[in-house]
Amino acid sequence: MTILRSLTFVAALAACQTTLAAPAFQTRLIVRMQPGVASTAANAAAVVSRAAQSRLRGGTARATVRPVRTLASGFDVVAIDAKLSDAALADLVNSIAADPAVASVRPDHLRHAYANAATPDDPYFTRYQWHLRPGNGSMETIGRDASAVANLGGVNAVDAWQVGIGTGTTVAVIDTGLTHHPDIDLTLGDAGYDFISSGFISGRDTDDRAPGGWDTGDWTSGAPYDAPGGCTTPEAAEDSSWHGTHVSGTIAELTNNGIGMAGVAPGARVLPVRALGHCGGYESDIADAIEWASGGHVDGVPDNTHPADVISMSLGGPGQCYPDSPEAIAIQNAVSRGITVVVAAGNSADNAAGYSPASCPGVITVGAVGVGGRRAFYSNWGSTVTVAAPGGGAYAGDAASGELVDAGFVWSAVNTGAHEPDESTDGYAYGGMAGTSQATPHVAGTLALMIAAARSAQLPALTPAQLKSLLVSTSRPFPSAQNPSLGAGIIDANAAIHAAAGTPLPPPxxxxxxxxxxxxxxxxxxxxxxxxxxxxxxxxxxxxxxxxxxxxxxxxxxxxxxxxxxxxxxxxxxxxxxxxxxxxxxxxxxxxxxxxxxxxxxxxxxxxxxxxxxx
CATH class of the missing domain: 2.60.120.380 (Jelly Rolls)
Incomplete structure (x- = not known):
């Protein structure tokens, strides 16, 4: 197996570049019609088309406006087959909002992945996975580093495994999807779903959604993505991230199987839900993915036969989450079904209140600490953050720059393909990533441990609010005061699972x-x-x-x-x-x-x- 490391992603092996015959980039809008007006995507498209003809100038005036779909939450999505400037988009939105048939209109924002028992016999566990061990200050030399560091940021999953490993729980990972890997349980791979409704972003030849939660790549290096009218430039283009595989491995990588690494809740099963692809993923697709993963119905998609106990979302973007937004409504629907939703705070070193879905009501928002137990330099912060978990500090001493060290990363499964996944044995690898994306699955895995432990003890099912309360009350204090704030503390999986099972916490x-x-x-x-x-x-x-x-x-x-x-x-x-x-x-x-x-x-x-x- 290959070990890889990078600040924003693992180093990738060379692969043949493929140019897709995909639809063009789309600017999408989410429209809600007034009560009494037929709420259909076709009606919404007609309203947008009228406004577009009067407001847009030049070549974009001839851009096609067409209906996409009606969301499970009742909003209508329409697409403009053109990339609009921020000013043109704002002008168009204002024009549509003035139409008396329209109750609300908003851009369909693109969200992005936030990337930046006895000791198990998994060979890389002891050497690399500081983040699963107790954050008790033990001196550890991680990976290829020359110097030992005091581990004050770990979640103590090792001791939690004395109680349980999350058996019987399902965690939906709304992300880039899952790749084949011998260290991950793939039994729900085909049961997952690809909610991306843009061929440009999914990499398919059509805008249709597709069964299966598999990651076919999210690269932006090469046409049409780094070309004019695409979503990036050649200088900013990147190879595929395999972000969803890394997150899934942190949650439930197989443990005590004699290979690779370990996961927080190795008895849990991951349900992969693809909502992020080339260039990111639309808020509207993410909202439908949340509805479906939590057991709700989405038109045109078979109902989910494996509803999640926990939804994990290591994604987001700028903009406050308003209670009437599609994401917020989908999250509230999930919570009403008894599903706990965990989201990343974001990697902009900013107040998480200005990011979504981090600021949506009802979620558990996760900030990141490094191995030293302090806020990672990139982590968003503020009262919106519920708890912190290891995301990695990247640099020596958890500094904001300097030398990259293995102790600065969270380690999990990846793939080595540069574009499409490498399905050979050479493609199965392990890599280090740093970000609130990596902190989030530690919390999702801990919640799976808690839910399974309560079931095993034959206790009443814990509600999302009760799980959140227990997670907060059992968190470990930061080694030093965090200013700005980063939630209640660093999660402690061992304390949390004992609290959920109603058993006394064993002595240190x-x-x-x-x-x-x-x-x-x-x-x-x-x-x-x-x-x-x-x-x-x-x-x-x-x-x-x-x-x-x-x-x-x-x-x-x-x-x-x-x-x-x-x-x-x-x-x-x-x-x-x-x-x-x-x-x-x-x-x-x-x-x-x-x-x-x-x-x-x-x-x-x-x-x-x-x-x-x-x-």
Whole structure:
């Protein structure tokens, strides 16, 4: 497998450029007719056409105006087959708004991706994925970096896996779609849907939507995208991002399968919904995608047979989200169906209140921190932001510039194709990206863990508002005050899943170093502390012991999972009067051995030590 890294995207291998015979770029408008006026896309197109003939000048006056569709939320979408300047578009909108048959009109904005248990056996997990480990300040050397950094930004998914892995939940990822990858569960790939209704943006020869949530590429390098009348310039053109695959991997990459990396909720299934393509994606298509993913009906599209528990959207753009906008209405409809919607705050180092869907009512808006637990230099901020999660700081020390480092990125699955996906084994790769796009799926995955844990505990279903409240209340404080604000804190998947399951949060875990004694925290009667020792393959004569101090403790140990407070699931037990407790295994299995020390009476000043003979 290939490891790649870039500030805005991973380095891509060369691929043959394809010029598409796609329809031209369209300027789209979202129109709502007055009550009593037939609300059809054809009627709306007629109104727009009249205004266009009187307001547009030159070649655009002859541009074709045609109906596109009526959205699930009741708005009508029309298209003008021309790229209008901002001034011409504003003039046209004002003219349409003056028509007595029109209740409201707005541009159909293009949204863009925001890119900038025991330790699992996935080979790249330990080396790269700092963001899934506890943000407890442990010193870690990430990837190819030369220097260690204190990890204060991780979400602690590792300890959350002791409770559950999100089994039975579905997370809809509204993004660029999904590529084939051996480290992602692809069972819902065909069940997803492509909502892009512009052939120019989808890369298809027609404006039709299409079944399947597959990513066929979103490159803008080459005609027609970087040509006159396209959406970019040759200097700003980019190869395909495979953004949706990276986001999906962070949510639910397969774990403990012996390959690649891990996901926050490896038991969850991803439902890919393609709404972003070449040049981005229209707000109207995103609104219909939200309706469909949450179980609503969209005309012309088969109903979704796998409604999501969580919708994840690492996308957006400038402009406040108004409650009567298509995105806002679709989100409210999703929330009313019990679906939690998570969105990225944005990468403009600006107030998120001025971005959509980040400022839409009812969403969980996610800001980004780097490995050091501080706001990433690019992350939007403000009271609109609900919580923060690791998005990566990109540069050494989470600075705003300087040297790119592996500790500055979030790591997940990607593809190496420059344009179309490379479907050979050479195309399956892992890469680092940085952005609020990368922070968002950490929250979506944590919500999947919470929902599955509550179901497993046979508790009443948690509403989106309850899930949001638990996520906020269990977030970890920032290592230093954030000004401007970045939400309640950094999410803690372990604390969140315990809160959702209604179980006490286990004590903080202290990692033991072979033969190095650690002074245990004072314990009240019935209190406990937790420790762990990583035992390599082939080690012999494992011993775990407590000595000295005052009081009376009991020691429980187990491979791969912290024993219960009563020791009912422990495989090794030592219970004697006083603090001299020891358990041993002559030929221990390799992996992380967990130790729980329980105070039978008030106990203090004892030491804990683990040892084994090196292989």
């Amino acid at each position: 875990l202290t990692i033991l170093t072979r033969n190095v004694p650690v002074t245990g925290a004072a314990l009240p009667t019935g209190g406990s502390s937790a420790y762990a020792l990583d035992v390599p393959t082939g080690a012999r004569a494992l011993t775990l012991r407590t000595t000295g101090g005052s009081g009376d403790v009991t020691l429980y140990a187990r491979l791969g999972q912290l024993p219960a407070a009563d020791g009912s699931d422990a495989t090794l037990v030592s219970r004697h009067a006083g603090n001299a407790e020891v358990v041993a295994s002559s030929s221990p299995a390799s992996g992380r051995w967990y130790v729980r020390v329980v105070g039978e009476t008030q106990s203090a000043n004892f030491t804990v030590v683990g040892s084994f003979v090196q292989p």
